[in-house]
Amino acid sequence: MIDARGGGLGRRAGVGAGGLGLTGVLIVLALQLLSGGKFEVPDGFDPSTAITAGSAPAPSSADEDSLAQFSGRVAADVQDVWTDVFKQSGESYRRAKIVRYSQAVSTDGCGNATSAVGPFYCPGDERVYLDMSFYRDMRTQLGATGDFAWAYVIAHELGHHVQNLTGTFDEVRKLEQDDPSVARGAQGTSVRTELQADCYAGVWAHAAYGFGQLEKGDLQEAITAAEAVGDDRLQSRSGSVRPDTFTHGTSAQRQHWFQVGYDSGKPSDCDTFSPGEI
Numbered sequence: 001m002i003d004a005r006g007g008g009l010g011r012r013a014g015v016g017a018g019g020l021g022l023t024g025v026l027i028v029l030a031l032q033l034l035s036g037g038k039f040e041v042p043d044g045f046d047p048s049t050a051i052t053a054g055s056a057p058a059p060s061s062a063d064e065d066s067l068a069q070f071s072g073r074v075a076a077d078v079q080d081v082w083t084d085v086f087k088q089s090g091e092s093y094r095r096a097k098i099v100r101y102s103q104a105v106s107t108d109g110c111g112n113a114t115s116a117v118g119p120f121y122c123p124g125d126e127r128v129y130l131d132m133s134f135y136r137d138m139r140t141q142l143g144a145t146g147d148f149a150w151a152y153v154i155a156h157e158l159g160h161h162v163q164n165l166t167g168t169f170d171e172v173r174k175l176e177q178d179d180p181s182v183a184r185g186a187q188g189t190s191v192r193t194e195l196q197a198d199c200y201a202g203v204w205a206h207a208a209y210g211f212g213q214l215e216k217g218d219l220q221e222a223i224t225a226a227e228a229v230g231d232d233r234l235q236s237r238s239g240s241v242r243p244d245t246f247t248h249g250t251s252a253q254r255q256h257w258f259q260v261g262y263d264s265g266k267p268s269d270c271d272t273f274s275p276g277e278i
């Protein structure tokens with residue numbers, strides 16, 4: 001695991017975001033386009049509201065170190081599951097790197113990001129960037145249950161990595177070039193991409209937890225918390241609300257698709273791009 005904590009940029013680190021679009025029937029995903037043609041998949045926040053990052057490095061605490069271990073364990077477990085899944089299809093899974101950060105981080109593939117973006121995956125450098133302050137907010141709100149919510153967030157981000165490896169992102173990019181409007185809206189490729197990542201998180205949970213061990217309430221709480229924390233952060237830190245409430249789908253949609261992956265354990269069931277309503 002790479003530790004980029006304390007890497008405050010000390011200046012405004014804007015992350016450009018561009019719309020993708022959605023297509024009538026055949027669908028794909030949503031990517032956030034950066035001005036340089038690179039994109040990232042931020043989670044929970046509108047990256048256009050990136051805030052000024054503080055320059056003081058985040059102090060490293062024992063609590064944070066154990067969190068680092070926990071995050072590393074979860075990420076390794078999720079990637080072990082995907083290694084097996086890929087192997088079953090005769091493919092090999094290329095592991096993503098996990099980077100922890102606080103306040104701000106400079107990426108190789110997606111420019112600079114601040115904690116306003118939250119946890120995100122950068123397809124350009126195949127890294128998952130975990131915002132530690134996001135975890136702390138969630139833990140404060142949820143207590144011990146926050147750890148499951150955090151694990152879900154990590155699994156969701158690695159779900160985006162899977163989408164990158166399987167070529168889904170490329171398909172979306174092609175669609176977007178044809179019609180930049182396909183990403184938007186409640187049925188757009190952006191939402192479908194996010195819901196598929198939720199479903200992929202469910203695929204991991206299927207392998208990680210025995211059937212029936214996860215209560216519906218656990219999941220609901222985790223997803224609600226992740227969203228609530230995201231909204232709270234946006235509003236408190238930038239003074240503005242998230243403009244696109246459809247980016248991740250509704251809570252009910254997210255729970256539904258996580259459940260689909262959790263029940264079957266098969267990524268092929270995560271067909272959020274099939275024609276029709278999601």
Ligand SMILES: [Zn+2]
Pocket residue numbers: 041042043156157160194197
């Ligand atoms: Zn996502």
